[in-house]
Amino acid sequence: MLASLVLLLSTVTLSVTAFSNTVYLIRHGEKPSDGSNGLSAQGEERAQCLTNVFGPSSGFNIGDILAETPKSDGSRERPVETVTPLAEELGLTVDTSCDRDDQDCVADAVKAFAKKSSQNILICWEHDNLHDIAKALGVKNAPDYPDDAFNIIWTLQNQKIVSQTSENCPGLDD
Numbered sequence: 001m002l003a004s005l006v007l008l009l010s011t012v013t014l015s016v017t018a019f020s021n022t023v024y025l026i027r028h029g030e031k032p033s034d035g036s037n038g039l040s041a042q043g044e045e046r047a048q049c050l051t052n053v054f055g056p057s058s059g060f061n062i063g064d065i066l067a068e069t070p071k072s073d074g075s076r077e078r079p080v081e082t083v084t085p086l087a088e089e090l091g092l093t094v095d096t097s098c099d100r101d102d103q104d105c106v107a108d109a110v111k112a113f114a115k116k117s118s119q120n121i122l123i124c125w126e127h128d129n130l131h132d133i134a135k136a137l138g139v140k141n142a143p144d145y146p147d148d149a150f151n152i153i154w155t156l157q158n159q160k161i162v163s164q165t166s167e168n169c170p171g172l173d174d
Contacts, residue, residue: 019114023137024060025154026050026167027127027145028067028078037074039081042172046150047082049169051089053153054122063119065092066109068100068126076100079124086122100126103136110137130154134161 029043039047054060065087067079080094087094098105110121125133127145134142138159145152151173155163166173 019111020158021110021114021118022120023110023156024054024062024120024122025130025134025145025156026082026122026124027130027150027152028124029082030150030172031078037077039078043078043082043150046167046169046172047085049167049172050083050086053167053169054086055089060122061120062086062090062122063092063117064095064109064113064121065090066095066098066106066121066123066125068098068129069096076126079126083122083124100129103129103132106133107136 028039029046030040031043032038032040052058054062065083067083068076070077070080080096083094095109098109106123106125110123113121123130123133127147127149130145131142134154134156137156139156139161140159142161145154151167151169153163153165153167154161155165
């Protein structure tokens, strides 16, 4: 009985830690000051900057990009708008199959991609949910993403946040 329990627990642990790809978590670009849908001019600048930050010559080796599912009324579209120029530059399609609040879906998508590729994964989401996504990817004691920051890249390796760096977008992150 104890041996079965130990085997079950080790299987559960393996299911959480079953990928070796590096995962980058970022917040969507800046929003309009009036709270309307879409990106502000600064957010659009950030979206363009990400083609330099994560693009083909960057060394990040991005093979998959995830962003939350936008709603049909135009809300929740900032994450996909933020990474669309990068996806086009890399010849990728943004995976928008996961709802904003479904971190388990995100973890499943990461694991599914990791089974077929060793390339790295970029996740762009609403900042309030990045903590929960990190936890779903096995990070213990995941921090909260700061409310006032749009430029931080969380780098996850082996189910740990190993660095928090700036996107260093000129004119935005100086």
